Amino acid sequence: MPDSMIFQRTKGLTDAEFTYCPGCTHGIIHRLVAEVLVELNQLEDAIGIASVGCSVMAYDFFNCDMQQAAHGRAPAVATGIKRCLPNNIVFTYQGDGDLASIGAGEVVHAAHRSENITIIFVNNAIYGMTGGQMAPTTLIGQKTTTSPYGRKKEETGDPIRVSEMLATIPGATYIERVSVHNPAHVRKTKKAIKKAFQYQQEKRGFTMVEILSTCNVGWGMSPLDALDWLEENMIPYYPLGVYKDKVKEEGRQ
Amino acid sequence: MTKKLMKGAEVIGASAIAAGCKHFFGYPITPQNEVPEYMSKEMPKIGGVYVQAESEVAAVNMIYGAAGTGTRVMTSSSSPGIALMQEGLSYIAGSEVPCVIVSVSRGGPGLGGILPSQSDYYQATRGGGNGDYFMPVYAPANLQEMSELMQKAFDIADQYRTPAMVLADGMLAQMMEPVEIKPYDSKNIDKSSWATTGTKGKRKPNIINSLRIKADALEEHNRHLNEKYCTIRDNEKDYEAYQTEQAEVIVTAYGSASRVVRNAIDNLRDEGLKVGMIRPITLWPFPDNAFDELPDTVKAVLSAELSCGQMIDDIRIAARGRWPVDFYGRTGGNIFSSEEIEEKVRAMLKGVISNAR
Known part of the structure; x- marks a missing residue:
């Protein structure tokens, strides 16, 4: 790097142009994951799993071996890979429709087995790729294309809190919820991602980082309004913080 | 080598292991439970992996992931379980990763019954998964043949980068016959050009994927798959x-x-x-x-x-x-x-x- 260069594209990402809408925070999260893999010197050993949703084409973006999984099945695919290559770094990148709805079974059991994998769970409270339908994570009152009058608790129940649920599973090693709505939280998010991958490297078991993210197009807002909406509406229902850190609780050995 | 009196389900497991399969992912279902039971007992002895998945849906997706690394891998199930696996089989066929699926079929439709049946011929040969795909399906009639076809299925799967199925039923899985499990000299096919094992900084990333958003790209892929199926039709009828x-x-x-x-x-x-x-x-x-x-x-x-x-x-x-x-x-x-x-x-x-x- 020349002395004058203070910021450049991470080599953890390919040169492919992102397919995300302008204003979407997926790009930030991609970059954080890629930077962490490079900083931990894990990129060359990493195998990522792209799921179904907006991030389906993540296999074109991460500069490491990638496999594309069926809707919700990424933790099972990751299990298959990791059990064959226990010394490689295996991660999934999943949205909330993928993980919290159709893939709820797979993630629960991967955590239960304490598969030594890392799950990057991007929660934007909506199905983005398919055009803004209601997700299990959609907030009460939130209007989507399939809850046009606002989500009603009586009909759909309350939004599912994945981190809280997975933290109750004995096999879960590290569960943290973070957000990328401002630079300070972007930095915290990177720390959480780094810790998850470090734990995987140390063979500590199942790690998941839930990242609150915006979908300005699906939410029908400007990118800046979407960041505010996340802070004002999502964080109160989805409190940030470490829900489980077995390594810390048990004392690092 | 002498023949040994063996149960069909054991023949499936022992033949797979002899063919170099050290990874098994499955879910219990009658009448094939003796296959996962055998694998759960034998795999630890050879440094292999046995995982009991939470469902057949998860099991086949574990197979998909494992197969993506180029590892010889198999699962075993029965009719309703194979039905649940069709999603994964379609992905496996579309992404062209090799694996072996054993289908010990039972009566249907629905929960049907557990007794021997051949009512899953369509399921095996037409596939319940979406898209233009086929997979080789082998139908042994005795346990010696079952052993040899199990081993062949792994080679065929590797050679053509396809899922391959061995179709039996409760009669074959539960019966006992004298069998010689032959030490199998598997064809060593280099998988490094596509398997996801980490780039080690020495090559561009390998990507295992069935998605082709653009019509021309998907048509080209489907034509490529079809050419492969034509080659299999030309060479593998038995x-x-x-x-x-x-x-x-x-x-x-x-x-x-x-x-x-x-x-x-x-x-x-x-x-x-x-x-x-x-x-x-x-x-x-x-x-x-x-x-x-x-x-x-x-x-x-x-x-x-x-x-x-x-x-x-x-x-x-x-x-x-x-x-x-x-x-x-x-x-x-x-x-x-x-x-x-x-x-x-x-x-x-x-x-x-x-x-x-």
Whole structure:
């Protein structure tokens, strides 16, 4: 790097142009994951799993071996890979429709087995790729294309809190919820991602980082309004913080 | 090496291990539970991996992930479980990763029953998964053949980068026969050009994927897959022609049903009646060439299946109108007796032939 260069594209990402809408925070999260893999010197050993949703084409973006999984099945695919290559770094990148709805079974059991994998769970409270339908994570009152009058608790129940649920599973090693709505939280998010991958490297078991993210197009807002909406509406229902850190609780050995 | 008295399910497991399979992902379902039980016992002894998945959906996706690393991997299940695996099988076929699926079929539809049945011929040869794909399906009729086809399935899967299925039923999985598990010299196929094992900084990323957003790209991919299926059709059809010389009636049967039919043929031949059997060993690709080799003496063909009639469709296509194709089947777990087949064939020899089914 020349002395004058203070910021450049991470080599953890390919040169492919992102397919995300302008204003979407997926790009930030991609970059954080890629930077962490490079900083931990894990990129060359990493195998990522792209799921179904907006991030389906993540296999074109991460500069490491990638496999594309069926809707919700990424933790099972990751299990298959990791059990064959226990010394490689295996991660999934999943949205909330993928993980919290159709893939709820797979993630629960991967955590239960304490598969030594890392799950990057991007929660934007909506199905983005398919055009803004209601997700299990959609907030009460939130209007989507399939809850046009606002989500009603009586009909759909309350939004599912994945981190809280997975933290109750004995096999879960590290569960943290973070957000990328401002630079300070972007930095915290990177720390959480780094810790998850470090734990995987140390063979500590199942790690998941839930990242609150915006979908300005699906939410029908400007990118800046979407960041505010996340802070004002999502964080109160989805409190940030470490829900489980077995390594810390048990004392690092 | 001497033969050992073994149970079908054990033969499946032992043959896979002999073929270099050290990874098994599965879910319990009758009548194939002895396969995962055997694997859970044997895999730890050889440094292998046995994982009991939370569902057949998860199991097949674990297979997909494991196969993506280029590792020899298999699962085993039965009818409703294989139905749940169709999603994964479609992805595996579309992404072109090799693996072996054992289907120990039972009666259906729905929960059906656990007794021997061949009502999953369509499920195996047409696939319940979405898209333009096929997979090789092997139908052993005895345990020695099951052992050899299990091992062959791994090679075929690797060679063509495809899922391959071994189709049996409860009769074959539960029966015991003397078997020699031959040490298997697997073809060593280099998978480094596509397997996801980490780039090690030495190559561009490998990507395993079935998504092609652009029409031209998907069409090109589907044409590529189809060329592969044409090559498999050209090279891999397999069948046994039994007592077909001078035959007037040909009974077509596979797997467990063919064991009964073989007895019937022997009994009818003892009576001096001219009857033979075509036994498909590959169900896909269907050995239609077997019918082109039949003598001019053939007057009619019978499909004898433990179903209400599924393989008969492929027989009709293969017969190309040259002979009437009749049907005899039992279902629900009932197995036809040799006498039932003999009676049916005697009637056909007398000209009582229904072309209706």
